[in-house]
Amino acid sequence: MSSALGRIEAKVLRGERLTLEDGEALFEHPHLPELGALADHVRQRWHPEPVVTYVVGRNINYTNVCWVQCGFCAFYRLPSDKSGEAYTLSREQIYRKIEELVGVGDGVGQVELLLQGGLNPKLKVDWYESLFRDIREHYPSAWLHALSPTEIQYIAKLSDLSVRDTIARLKDAGLGSIPGAGAEILDDRVRQVIAPYKETTAEWLDVMREAHKLGLRTSATMMYGSADTTEHRLQHLLRIRELQDETGGLTAFIAWSFQPDDTPLGEQLGYPRASGFDYLRTVAVARLMLDNVPSVQASWVTQGPKIAQISLRFGVNDFGSTMLEENVVSAAGTSYTECMPLSEMRRLIEDAGYRAVRRTTLYELYAEAVPA
Ligand code: SF4
8 A cells, every 4th residue: 555545544544534635646546446445434434234225216308409519418409400309308208208217116115207408498497397396296206306507507597587596496396306417527627628608616506505505405426537637526526525514415426427429529539438447436536535425326327337336345335226218328329328127236236245225316215125
């Protein structure tokens, strides 16, 4: 073990907070399993039982109409699109997808509806309020984990409301929690390169802050491996940590790597594809830096089931959602975007030496008696 890792290990064992410089030393540490073991120590502090959780859920991309043109996105179609590929799902199409999801959940327990889409100039706050109310009425077991900070900020602008009032109205209509998407890298220099029209770092954090103040829990994400350096990644983690110190509203952190295929940014950068080692190193460093965030979730959709399984020994304690479909990532050419059958997810978890336990979106664990 290097002296730098030995010094950091001593801090971790004493429960001391790590600095940016510690994070840099962790990223530079050449022995990946040692880094994993240290992250696993922190994971065990948060989750002493040998349990890995998962949620029964699906992603519904309700519209692909979006004007933001993020360089890493192969999913959107412009509002002026004439190709016939732009869509907004009808109420009936959304209901059909929810019914499939409720079927997978066996009608017992909560299922997670991850509703996300583009920034569609035709959809103001009342469209979402009406949709959420109807979903809550027709499918009480479906938990609305919906809309990124990017979408919420745009809905507020479009509807001439403050972010706070927008979130309050959506919550009143049934919004249960907010996924931490759109964070990409919380550094405005990187955002200028990869998504110049997206909200700023401060705006993303502000939406989350308002949501937490209104009693909504959220997750936080990071998309790395495009125009970022490890210092950008660490600054991102420190900003998430500061927000959590302030509000305590984050449930989990999820990292995934840039999927370059069929994207302008991929072409611009020469199609970089982050390696499995880079992913394992990044989640381990995140587990160590984010000493105040309870859970770290795997991203099997972008890393594949096998790397996701290995990540369970690198600080990860949650396998995420069964997904059923994921249009945004599959549009960028990733092949792991089919539904993962529950039996396969449970097998991967158990084969790694853990008990697989179903949870709700807010990380409440179900008793074993609830059907998987
Ligand atoms: S990532 Fe989201 S905000 Fe950016 S272009 Fe794609 S759909 Fe629009």
